Amino acid sequence: MDLSLSENYERYRADVRAFLADNETIWRQPMTDADGRPGENGRRWQELLIERGYTCKTIPTEYGGHGGRADILESFITAEEFHRVGASTGLANQGISMFVPTLLECGTPEQRERWIRPTIRGEIVWCQGYSEPGAGSDLANLQTRAVEDGDDFVINGQKIWTSSAHFSDMMFVLVRTEPNAPKHQGISYLILSMDTPGIDVRPLKTMTGRAEFNEVFFTDVRVPQSQIVGGRGEGWKVANTTLKHERGMLGDPGQANAMLARVAKIMEEETLNGVRLIEHPILQDRLLRLQARAHAMKFHALRLLTHGLKGEDPGLARLIVKLNGTILNHEIAALAIDALGEIGALYEGSPHLRDKGFWQTTHMFSLGLIIGGGTSQIQKNIISEHGLGMPREPKPAPTAVQRGA
Numbered sequence: 001m002d003l004s005l006s007e008n009y010e011r012y013r014a015d016v017r018a019f020l021a022d023n024e025t026i027w028r029q030p031m032t033d034a035d036g037r038p039g040e041n042g043r044r045w046q047e048l049l050i051e052r053g054y055t056c057k058t059i060p061t062e063y064g065g066h067g068g069r070a071d072i073l074e075s076f077i078t079a080e081e082f083h084r085v086g087a088s089t090g091l092a093n094q095g096i097s098m099f100v101p102t103l104l105e106c107g108t109p110e111q112r113e114r115w116i117r118p119t120i121r122g123e124i125v126w127c128q129g130y131s132e133p134g135a136g137s138d139l140a141n142l143q144t145r146a147v148e149d150g151d152d153f154v155i156n157g158q159k160i161w162t163s164s165a166h167f168s169d170m171m172f173v174l175v176r177t178e179p180n181a182p183k184h185q186g187i188s189y190l191i192l193s194m195d196t197p198g199i200d201v202r203p204l205k206t207m208t209g210r211a212e213f214n215e216v217f218f219t220d221v222r223v224p225q226s227q228i229v230g231g232r233g234e235g236w237k238v239a240n241t242t243l244k245h246e247r248g249m250l251g252d253p254g255q256a257n258a259m260l261a262r263v264a265k266i267m268e269e270e271t272l273n274g275v276r277l278i279e280h281p282i283l284q285d286r287l288l289r290l291q292a293r294a295h296a297m298k299f300h301a302l303r304l305l306t307h308g309l310k311g312e313d314p315g316l317a318r319l320i321v322k323l324n325g326t327i328l329n330h331e332i333a334a335l336a337i338d339a340l341g342e343i344g345a346l347y348e349g350s351p352h353l354r355d356k357g358f359w360q361t362t363h364m365f366s367l368g369l370i371i372g373g374g375t376s377q378i379q380k381n382i383i384s385e386h387g388l389g390m391p392r393e394p395k396p397a398p399t400a401v402q403r404g405a
């Protein structure tokens with residue numbers, strides 16, 4: 001296997017490096033405000049990246065994108081170079097990374113025209129209203145109802161674990177419009193403004209100490225029927241298009257490799273009883289094991305790249321990125337915390353905190369990403385049953401309530 005790049009691509013890499021060096025003052029500044037919304041600096045950086053085609057490369061110019069052709073190797077080099085120096089690869093949130101690609105696949109030309117430009121420029125922030133108290137892994141069980149009334153749907157029900165809902169402008173939401181249809185066929189995918197009367201957002205704190213997600217209650221919320229993506233009752237298909245992009249977004253191997261390089265640096269600089277941590281046998285062993293897994297992830301990404309270049313669908317091999325990448329990021333942060341010893345146990349507010357508490361926050365936050373977008377157990381079920389052809393796991397017998405007894 002020859003992994004060397006042609007001269008053209010080496011030149012491309014040099015261009016990316018020069019761009020990053022010229023604009024260091026921008027990417028060193030925070031991209032988001034304290035509440036997590038894209039800030040002025042983030043929007044400026046995003047605009048520069050779109051102009052150069054380092055993000056939103058294939059989104060047509062009429063929708064505010066770069067309007068270029070896909071070049072998977074260029075994208076790979078861009079990500080590698082940005083991660084190498086720790087620069088933001090552009091704004092990434094549920095609107096940009098999940099909803100925009102869904103609109104490009106399933107939306108009407110009017111919907112694309114109205115929503116894509118302000119979303120990719122960071123002017124509109126979206127949240128994802130999928131999960132409910134009784135519908136997480138079994139998402140098709142969702143019960144939030146939307147009933148037709150004149151030109152509108154009227155929504156009643158509840159969502160939970162809705163990330164960013166407390167500062168979002170818009171939501172893409174799954175609702176049950178056909179209560180008598182089989183459960184996968186009775187769902188529609190709507191878009192609504194978070195200002196609509198009848199929406200009550202109640203923040204939920206996670207173990208980071210911050211409210212990153214929310215409960216969202218709907219009481220007689222009116223949404224014009226035109227704000228449906230895909231057809232009525234076709235929401236399951238549209239929802240899975242979004243999920244495909246969500247799982248692709250989580251567990252990026254470039255990020256894992258960049259984090260590992262930072263842990264290795266800590267281990268080279270810090271000492272324990274006068275011995276550098278990198279020479280400590282247990283920590284060294286953990287670092288090497290994680291490096292081997294991160295390399296395996298990188299080569300898996302190259303395998304997916306090869307499929308892409310040949311125009312082949314990698315199928316379920318894509319799910320391995322989410323499954324392994326999210327677990328790997330969590331374990332890398334755990335190693336950093338252990339390597340930092342007693343400093344690793346500190347949290348926000350301490351003057352001795354390293355890297356502004358990045359490792360502690362990442363360790364806690366990345367645990368959530370193993371669950372969000374479909375848990376690891378569910379990814380394993382899909383890979384084993386649909387990818388490897390193993391027998392389906394037995395379903396539990398229905399309860400008396402489910403039998404309607």
Ligand SMILES: Cc1cc2nc3c(=O)[nH]c(=O)nc-3n(C[C@H](O)[C@H](O)[C@H](O)COP(=O)(O)OP(=O)(O)OC[C@H]3O[C@@H](n4cnc5c(N)ncnc54)[C@H](O)[C@@H]3O)c2cc1C
Binds near residue numbers: 127131135163
């Ligand atoms: C940080 C974070 C952010 C999130 N953001 C959003 C968001 O923005 N919008 C949104 O809609 N949702 C969001 N979620 C919700 C997420 O999608 C759900 O938590 C997830 O799908 C699991 O559903 P659940 O929590 O109901 O757990 P359950 O489905 O009740 O699962 C509980 C446990 O049982 C296991 N399990 C369930 N079924 C099976 C099975 N068949 N086989 C083996 N094991 C099984 C699961 O793996 C899990 O360990 C977020 C979650 C987290 C943690």
